[in-house]
Amino acid sequence: MEITPAQLSRSRVLVVGDAMLDRYWHGAVDRISPEAPVPVVRVTREDVRMGGAANAAANVVALGARASLLTRVGDDDAGxxxxxxxxxxxxxxxxxxxxxxxxxxKLRVIGRQQQLIRLDFENHPPQDVLAAQTAKFEQLLPAHDAVLFSDYGKGSLAHLPGMIGQARAMRRPVLIDPKGPDYTPYAGATVITPNREELRQVVGTWRNEDELSAKAQALRAGLQLSALLLTRSEEGMTLYDADGEISVAAESREVYDVTGAGDTVIATLAAFIGAGFSARAAMPWVNKAAGIVVGKFGTATVSYEELMGA
Structure with a gap:
């Protein structure tokens, strides 16, 4: 099923969650440190990009849809x-x-085209900050067609159940990129998009496809979700819904970097659902977008032209 730029341009997605700054220090590795058995990186180039919820919003915009980003940052240089x-x-x-x-x-040090180390700087927002964000969410919600919650476990979605309730009361589809071993805060959402490891933390291991399907469907039903989209790396994707399940094979591409791929997956799905497509109809395009973005370095986006030409 095709989608035109005009259709996507009418899709309005409200992105809420943990925005972050991705820093990259690129350099040459010529020797091992005399102080410890670690490489010495002579930094020659620095790069900064939007990460987390900001990258998800950027992916929505890159496709030609419209995105609003509701988030909190510090009053600091990174912010x-x-x-x-x-x-x-x-x-x-x-x-x-x-x-x-x-x-x-998230600061990543890159040497010889490989990530050598990542350093994270963060803290959790206070409750009064989150209360103000919830009030703003209620104000912004009516002007949007879909809501995307980007949960990176940084604390900005502590009031998530109430926001899901507000969105569903207004008949807005809710999409969530989940984190952590407890998915109960996501109850009532339309779609969640875990990867294999994230799902395994919640439902445990599985021995075969039948057992995986049973566990995914039990989780979906227990949380009262319309669908669960499982991203499976080289095995593609599987969508579990009330009609059963449907899978698509991974796009045949060289995987360069999976950083931010989950943002691209849920952003593409949200843009299509906001344009009136079902999760099943959007799934092949979501899979194509994922195949494109893993061929790029670091947090990246996929344009409408790239998607249609894939």
Whole structure:
């Protein structure tokens, strides 16, 4: 099933969750440190990109749909850098600042085209900050066709059940990129998009496809979800819903970097659902987008032209 730029341009997605700044230090590795058995990286280039919920919103915009981003950052250099990146991305920003919050930063050191180490800087937002975000969510919700919650476990979605209830009361589809071993806060959502390891943390291991299907469907029914989309790396994707299940094979591409691939998956799904497509109809395009983005370095987006040409 095809989708036109005009159809996607009418899709309005409200993205809520953990925005972060992705920093990359690229350099040459010529020797081992005399102080410890670790490589010495001579940094020659730095790169900054939007990460987390901001990357999900950027993926929505790259497809030609419209995205609003509701998030909180710290009143710090990283937050100001993230603000500038968002301002130039086409995202409609609703970014609150809080002096007690440290903007989440993931710093990756790259040598010889390989990630050598990642350093994370973060803290959790205070409850009064989250209350203000919930009030803003209620104000923004009516102007959007779908809601995407990007949960990176950084604490910005502590009031998630109430926001899901508000969205469903207004008949807005809710899509969630989940994290952690407890999915009960996601109850009532339309679709969640775990990968294999994330699902395994919740339902345990499985011995075969039948057991996987039974566990996925039991989780879906228990949480009262319309669908569960499982991303399976080289095995493609499987969608579990009330009609059963449907799978698509992975696009045959060289995998360069899976960083941010989950953002692309849920952003593409949200953009299509916001345009009126069902999860089943959108699934082949979601799979194509995932195949494209893993061939790119770091957090990245997929354009409409790339998707249609895949």
């Amino acid at each position: 100001r850098t993230l603000d500038r990146l968002i301002a130039h991305s086409g995202i409609q920003a609703h970014v609150g600042r809080d002096p007690g919050l440290t903007t989440t930063v």
